[in-house]
Amino acid sequence: MKAHLLTPEQIRQFDKEGYLILKNHVDREEIDLLLRVARADQKLAEIAYSRQNYEGEKGLDTRMSLRTDLGEDIYSAWAHSRRIAEPLEQLLRDEVCHFYYKVMLKDPNTGGWEWHQDYGYAYGQTFPYPDMCSSLIAMDPATRENGCLKVLKGSNRLGRLDHRKFGNQLIADPERLQVLRQHLKDLEEVYCELDPGDVLYFHGNTLHASEPNTGSYSRWCLILSYTAAHNMPFDPQKTMYAVEKWDVDKVQEVGRRHWEEVEAQQVK
Numbered sequence: 001m002k003a004h005l006l007t008p009e010q011i012r013q014f015d016k017e018g019y020l021i022l023k024n025h026v027d028r029e030e031i032d033l034l035l036r037v038a039r040a041d042q043k044l045a046e047i048a049y050s051r052q053n054y055e056g057e058k059g060l061d062t063r064m065s066l067r068t069d070l071g072e073d074i075y076s077a078w079a080h081s082r083r084i085a086e087p088l089e090q091l092l093r094d095e096v097c098h099f100y101y102k103v104m105l106k107d108p109n110t111g112g113w114e115w116h117q118d119y120g121y122a123y124g125q126t127f128p129y130p131d132m133c134s135s136l137i138a139m140d141p142a143t144r145e146n147g148c149l150k151v152l153k154g155s156n157r158l159g160r161l162d163h164r165k166f167g168n169q170l171i172a173d174p175e176r177l178q179v180l181r182q183h184l185k186d187l188e189e190v191y192c193e194l195d196p197g198d199v200l201y202f203h204g205n206t207l208h209a210s211e212p213n214t215g216s217y218s219r220w221c222l223i224l225s226y227t228a229a230h231n232m233p234f235d236p237q238k239t240m241y242a243v244e245k246w247d248v249d250k251v252q253e254v255g256r257r258h259w260e261e262v263e264a265q266q267v268k
């Protein structure tokens, strides 16, 4: 069996708990290149936007860069990575199509997200089934202090909750969530603390959130979101195709070319 593939026990764990952490799934050298490119990438910075996603005590903005198309850049290359996509195929029991990638630019003193399900966003106009999954690749250490992602263990089995507008985000119905959390004691809140190179997979119905970054260091990560090939979007213009899967050498080759471009821009 290929080293990056999941064992039956890991698949069972994901089905039961709605998330799975793979330690050191991506080599340190590959993460260093990803982080170096992202930090210097003017194009990424230009498309970055802020959202007041956490309206708790601090009400801080969260910054991110999101794209739905794949190009000749390192983030897209990671979306093609066999090491990321093949475990996903095991989890979604089908080939997978790219949905979007998002670089979370979570610097100190920026905000987090309230509890939500990604399928809470995609349900209305995007996909008929909740058969979606995201893989979060940690680029910086993710700790409680710098607002790591947290999940409600097993919440993927609750089905989709109603979501409502809250500021400029959609959040899972807080009253329903409170009832569920009082009733289901095993719906445990898990802080997903990660080292660079760790990968967190979480299902489209897994409730997740993050707190503001109150630390002195950033928490950047690359989130690659996919849907199962059978989950055809409502919009016929949005036909999706199974991602072509690349070996690590090709991912690195595209990454190095992207670095050369970014470096050349810096010199100008």
Ligand SMILES: O=C(O)CCC(=O)C(=O)O
Pocket: 102, 104, 106, 112, 113, 118, 147, 148, 149, 208, 209, 210, 223
């Ligand atoms: O990384 C974060 O802080 C939150 C990301 C998130 O909730 C999402 O991508 O749906």
